[in-house]
Structures are given as C-alpha cells and as structure tokens.
Amino acid sequence: MEAHPAIDVRKLGRAFTPGAWLFQGLSFQQAPGEQVALLGESGVGKSTLLNILAGLEPPDQGEVVILGQSLAALTEPQRLALRRSQIGFVFQAFHLLPHLSALQNVMVPCLLKGDPPAQAAEAAMHWLDRLGLGHRSQALPSTLSGGEQQRVAVARALVHRPALVFADEPTGNLDPVTAHQVLEALSEACRSVTATLLMVTHSLRAAALLDRQLVVRADGVHPSPDGASGQVL
Ligand SMILES: Nc1ncnc2c1ncn2[C@@H]1O[C@H](COP(=O)(O)OP(=O)(O)O)[C@@H](O)[C@H]1O
Numbered sequence: 001m002e003a004h005p006a007i008d009v010r011k012l013g014r015a016f017t018p019g020a021w022l023f024q025g026l027s028f029q030q031a032p033g034e035q036v037a038l039l040g041e042s043g044v045g046k047s048t049l050l051n052i053l054a055g056l057e058p059p060d061q062g063e064v065v066i067l068g069q070s071l072a073a074l075t076e077p078q079r080l081a082l083r084r085s086q087i088g089f090v091f092q093a094f095h096l097l098p099h100l101s102a103l104q105n106v107m108v109p110c111l112l113k114g115d116p117p118a119q120a121a122e123a124a125m126h127w128l129d130r131l132g133l134g135h136r137s138q139a140l141p142s143t144l145s146g147g148e149q150q151r152v153a154v155a156r157a158l159v160h161r162p163a164l165v166f167a168d169e170p171t172g173n174l175d176p177v178t179a180h181q182v183l184e185a186l187s188e189a190c191r192s193v194t195a196t197l198l199m200v201t202h203s204l205r206a207a208a209l210l211d212r213q214l215v216v217r218a219d220g221v222h223p224s225p226d227g228a229s230g231q232v233l
C-alpha cells in the first residue's frame with residue numbers, strides 16, 4: 001500500500017472578508033521527505049497558507065490532510081497535539097526566547113511534548129552540535145549573530161523529530177552568504193531525518209536548492225512553466 005502524502009492540500013480557499021478571496025482552489029501534495037519552496041508575491045497569502053497547514057487557522061474552503069489526517073476532523077486539542085509532535089517551525093524573525101540560553105530554547109519543543117528534562121537537554125545538545133553550535137549552548141540569543149540565532153531556530157524546529165518542518169522566509173533577515181549557509185543547514189538537517197520541508201522564500205537561489213518550487217497566485221498554486229521559478233499554485 002502506498003504511504004500517505006505528508007501534505008495533501010485540496011482546493012483550499014481563504015477569505016478574511018466574505019467573498020474577497022485571498023486564494024481559492026489551491027491544491028498540491030508533498031511526498032514524505034520532499035522539500036518544496038513556496039514562492040509568490042508579498043501579500044498573496046503564503047504565511048496564511050502555512051498557518052492553515054499547521055492548524056492555526058481554518059480555511060474557508062477545501063481541506064488539509066496532514067500525514068493522512070484531515071485537520072478539520074480533529075478537535076482543537078488534537079490539532080495542538082499534532083502540531084507539537086509532528087511540526088517544527090522556523091520563522092524569519094527567529095522568535096527565540098530572550099531569557100533562555102540556546103540550549104534551553106532548543107529544549108522547549110521536547111518539554112512541551114512531555115519529555116523528561118535530561119532527555120530534552122541531550123536531544124537539544126545533539127542538534128546544537130550538528131548545527132555547529134555546541135560551543136554556544138549556554139549563550140543567550142542576544143549574544144549570538146543572526147546566522148547563529150537562526151541555526152538555533154533550526155535545531156529547535158527539528159529536536160522533537162517532527163515529520164514536517166514549515167519555514168516562513170527563514171533567511172529573510174540574513175546577509176546572502178549567511179542565508180545560504182543557514183538554508184543548506186536547514187535542508188540537510190531535514191534530509192537527515194526525512195522531515196518534509198515546506199519553505200516560503202523570495203530567493204530563487206534558495207528555492208533552487210530544494211526538490212520542487214511552487215508559486216502561490218490568487219487563483220491557486222502552480223508549478224513554474226520552466227521549472228526554474230516554480231509551479232504556480
Ligand atoms: N488575520 C487576518 N485578518 C485579516 N487580514 C489578514 C489576516 N492575516 C493576513 N491578512 C491579510 O492577508 C494578506 C496575505 O497575508 P500573508 O499571508 O501574510 O501574505 P504573504 O505571507 O504571502 O506575504 C495580506 O493582505 C494580509 O494583510
């Protein structure tokens with residue numbers, strides 16, 4: 001039997017004002033472990049789409065099936081549990097907790113899942129090491145460079161072994177060289193644990209590092225005509 005897609009988006013529509021569709025008829029699938037770049041002009045609804053996929057807000061049309069599970073069929077506590085166990089996030093603005101060390105920040109998803117602190121610390125240290133930040137584990141975020149902070153955020157996104165990682169313009173605040181290094185680290189980290197990666201980006205160079213590119217438009221999501229700029233959704 002064929003495995004479920006990791007992500008199955010079916011004719012999704014969102015309108016913050018009734019009748020004024022941000023997007024409509026948006027459909028795509030992602031195979032387990034597949035890495036997809038989501039492109040599209042500012043304001044088309046890329047962040048909104050990630051929020052819907054994470055079960056943080058409901059769509060106005062259509063359905064999202066994550067790991068074979070329809071989000072609409074779950075209760076709010078079940079969606080929270082799915083998010084905590086199966087999804088990791090990386091945001092543009094890092095969103096590290098300023099009063100916690102790098103290690104403590106990375107431990108948070110494990111603690112939220114209920115792992116014992118010693119186990120959480122071990123997993124967090126493992127991921128900081130893998131991202132080249134083992135020597136900075138006790139540092140507060142404010143003492144880290146932007147690239148280091150985002151690598152802490154990558155470690156935090158993967159530490160609880162999620163099946164899916166959502167990244168919303170994760171390198172938007174970094175200089176081009178650092179951005180490329182962080183993106184390679186994110187992609188490699190996801191590949192190493194076969195996590196499915198969906199990443200919003202404005203960088204065609206960044207998008208080209210992933211397996212497939214999709215473009216969000218008001219009327220849906222599509223592949224790029226030439227394969228370079230992505231399928232237009
Ligand atoms: N909660 C909300 N209520 C009303 N409008 C919203 C809300 N969230 C986003 N929007 C609007 O939806 C549009 C798409 O936003 P967003 O998903 O952030 O786009 P993108 O990430 O592609 O730049 C924007 O015009 C934004 O102002």
Ligand SMILES: [Mg+2]
Binds near residue numbers: 046047048168
């Ligand atoms: Mg956005």
